[in-house]
Amino acid sequence: MRGWVILGLGVGLLYYVATETNKLDEPIAQSEAMLEETVRKIQGMTGTTAIKTDNKVPQLKREIAERLSPSELSTLDQILSSPSSLRSFKEEYCSGITPKHDSLSQENIYFVCDKLN
Numbered sequence: 001m002r003g004w005v006i007l008g009l010g011v012g013l014l015y016y017v018a019t020e021t022n023k024l025d026e027p028i029a030q031s032e033a034m035l036e037e038t039v040r041k042i043q044g045m046t047g048t049t050a051i052k053t054d055n056k057v058p059q060l061k062r063e064i065a066e067r068l069s070p071s072e073l074s075t076l077d078q079i080l081s082s083p084s085s086l087r088s089f090k091e092e093y094c095s096g097i098t099p100k101h102d103s104l105s106q107e108n109i110y111f112v113c114d115k116l117n
Contacts, residue, residue, distance in 0.1 A: 057086075060115050068108060075103035076112070090116060 018024050057080050065073055079089045093101065094113035101109055 064112060064115060067111060068104075072104050072108060075101075079112075086116075 061076065061080060064076060068076060079085055090113070093099065093109050094116060100106065104112070
């Protein structure tokens with residue numbers, strides 16, 4: 001029983017450190033960079049590239065369109081227009097404390113972030 005309690009405390013501490021602090025941001029970034037480097041090396045050796053199709057965005061737009069006003073919908077179109085704008089929106093609004101957005105309401109930001117994750 002004591003082992004389970006210690007394991008639970010360890011998992012809880014790890015979860016807290018990963019979500020509430022920035023202590024693991026650097027190791028996570030390093031591991032992602034190493035993974036990307038490995039993929040680039042493999043692609044360079046084999047001469048092939050992996051093409052990932054993303055059908056999630058059009059379906060996501062249809063699901064969210066029912067809930068948004070026309071001005072919010074045009075803002076969503078700008079957000080979903082490119083992978084970089086989508087990534088920057090996720091980084092700014094979908095992690096931790098959500099700042100206010102000029103066009104989207106707070107509830108719709110939460111809704112969009114839930115759908116994106």
